[in-house]
Amino acid sequence: MEIFAYQKKEGKLTKDHSVEDIPRLLKDPDNIVWIDIQEIDEQAEIILTGTFEFDPILVQDAKQSSNHPKIQDFPRYLFFTVHGLKEETTPYNFVTKEIDGFLGENFLVTHHNEDSRSIEEIKQSILKNPSMLHKGVDYLLYQILDRIIDSYISITDEFNKKISEIEDRILESEQIDGTILEEIMSLKRSVARLSRIGSRQERVLYRLSHGEFSLIQKSNIPPYLEVYDHLLRVVALAESYRDLVNSLFNLHFNVITIKTNEAIKIMTIISTIMLPLSLIAGIYGMNFENIPELKTRYGYFVVLGVMLLIATLLLTYFWRKGWLFTISERKSIKNRKSDASINASQNIISTNSDTQR
Numbered sequence: 001m002e003i004f005a006y007q008k009k010e011g012k013l014t015k016d017h018s019v020e021d022i023p024r025l026l027k028d029p030d031n032i033v034w035i036d037i038q039e040i041d042e043q044a045e046i047i048l049t050g051t052f053e054f055d056p057i058l059v060q061d062a063k064q065s066s067n068h069p070k071i072q073d074f075p076r077y078l079f080f081t082v083h084g085l086k087e088e089t090t091p092y093n094f095v096t097k098e099i100d101g102f103l104g105e106n107f108l109v110t111h112h113n114e115d116s117r118s119i120e121e122i123k124q125s126i127l128k129n130p131s132m133l134h135k136g137v138d139y140l141l142y143q144i145l146d147r148i149i150d151s152y153i154s155i156t157d158e159f160n161k162k163i164s165e166i167e168d169r170i171l172e173s174e175q176i177d178g179t180i181l182e183e184i185m186s187l188k189r190s191v192a193r194l195s196r197i198g199s200r201q202e203r204v205l206y207r208l209s210h211g212e213f214s215l216i217q218k219s220n221i222p223p224y225l226e227v228y229d230h231l232l233r234v235v236a237l238a239e240s241y242r243d244l245v246n247s248l249f250n251l252h253f254n255v256i257t258i259k260t261n262e263a264i265k266i267m268t269i270i271s272t273i274m275l276p277l278s279l280i281a282g283i284y285g286m287n288f289e290n291i292p293e294l295k296t297r298y299g300y301f302v303v304l305g306v307m308l309l310i311a312t313l314l315l316t317y318f319w320r321k322g323w324l325f326t327i328s329e330r331k332s333i334k335n336r337k338s339d340a341s342i343n344a345s346q347n348i349i350s351t352n353s354d355t356q357r
Contacts (some may be wrong), residue, residue, distance in 0.1 A: 001044060004034040004126065006133040013130035019043065022051055026107060032137045033107040034126075036119060040111060052109065054079075054102060062100035062111050069200040071207055077104040078215055080204060083197050084118055085151045091162040092183065094155070094190035096197055099148070101141070103215055108137045110144070118147035138216050142223045145205070149227050152198065152234045156241075159194075162187060163244050170252050180252060188245045195238035198231065205231050265323060273314050277307045 003017040005025045017025065025033045037044050040063045048059045058079050061067060071080040080103065083096035099116060102109040110119060122143050126133055133140060166183055173180075208216060209224035216224065284291065284303060293299040 001038070002036045002123070004036075004123075006032040006034075006126075006130055008032065008134060011131060011134065013126060013133065015127075019047060022047065026051070029106055031106055032133050032140070034137070034140060035107070035109045036123070037109065037111045038115075039113060048102075048109070052077075052102065052104075052107075058102075065098050065113055067098060067100070069197065069204050071204045073213060077102050078213060082145065082148060082201055082204060084112075084116055084148045085155060086114065087117070089155060091155070091159045091190055092186040094193045096193075099144075103138065103141055105215065106137055108140055118144055118151065121147055136217055136220060139220050139223070142220060142227065145208075146223070146227050146230075149205075149230045149234065152194075153230060155194070156234055156237045159187070159191065159237075159241050163241065163248065166248055167251065170248070170255055173255075184245060184248050184252060187248075188242075191238060191241045191245055195235065195242060198235040198238050202228070202231050202235055269314075269318055269323065273311050276310050276314075280307055280310075 001019070002015065003019075003022065003025075004013060004015045005017060005021075006013045007028075008030050022033070022035070025031050040048070040059065045059055045063075048054045048062075049056050054077070055074070058072075062079075062081075067081045069082050071078060079101070081098060081100050084099055086095045086097050089095050097112060097114045097116065099119070100111045112119065122140070125143070126140075132143070162183075166180060166187070170180060205224065205228040207213070209221060209228040211218065211221055280303060284293065293303070296302075
């Protein structure tokens with residue numbers, strides 16, 4: 001448990017207070033008190049339910065780590081739950097950690113079971129520049145939320161890179177890669193979770209940024225609106241990525257179908273060429289004595305020439321029909337597929353951005 005106290009009149013920030021100092025610090029309305037709790041043990045629970053007189057049900061709720069983002073208004077304080085990103089979060093494994101808090105007129109209590117980079121960064125910031133607390137405890141909460149949402153923006157950029165990377169691998173792979181489907185499934189689950197968490201946190205930020213609560217000063221509403229706008233962008237991108245990941249499924253299966261059809265086409269061409277050759281070989285392989293060509297001196301070479309001529313004619317026919325592609329034609333087709341897919345992706349993102357604006 002870390003206790004920070006900022007005195008507005010003196011512009012001085014102090015920390016490392018004891019638990020016994022909390023009632024004295026809270027009693028002075030000129031103080032801004034921030035208490036950050038890593039784990040709610042028995043002592044912390046007594047402070048929350050006794051000194052602060054928080055509802056015991058809320059305290060138990062904060063101790064759990066399976067709550068969705070939400071905010072509740074009470075006569076003396078606000079109770080909120082938001083989700084930050086864990087250090088190991090990647091586009092293939094989108095995992096979050098819960099951050100709970102209580103906001104009052106001159107205090108902010110935050111709780112998280114795991115380390116939070118956003119909160120640690122704010123601690124370093126207020127130690128270097130304590131004057132930022134002069135705008136009020138609600139401004140401190142804004143700073144924490146802003147860092148949390150910034151981490152969401154960073155991960156959305158990684159989603160975009162991974163989607164483009166998988167798209168290129170699908171188009172450029174010469175063989176069917178079974179791992180691509182697993183990666184697409186992981187991306188789909190991560191995007192769905194990003195969209196679900198983002199939309200729920202959007203409702204929390206909406207209420208904070210639209211003057212619904214008296215504990216949020218009017219002068220601090222514009223910063224909250226900025227954070228809300230950033231979160232809207234994250235939610236819009238998540239919806240775009242959901243469509244792009246679904247298009248990756250279609251692209252992947254279409255490419256597999258095309259490659260399978262090409263393999264079947266090649267085997268069909270080989271079978272078609274071998275059919276008349278097998279017929280000729282079968283005829284002259286029959287055990288009859290009266291086959292005139294068997295007695296000729298150059299019959300073997302004539303039959304081989306006829307078979308070669310038939311194979312050449314069939315290959316020429318298939319090539320003229322466009323069933324056999326040259327290497328340059330294959331590359332041209334692949335480039336056209338890639339350009340079309342990239343343009344489709346850009347159009348989806350552009351459409352969502354225009355809608356958001």
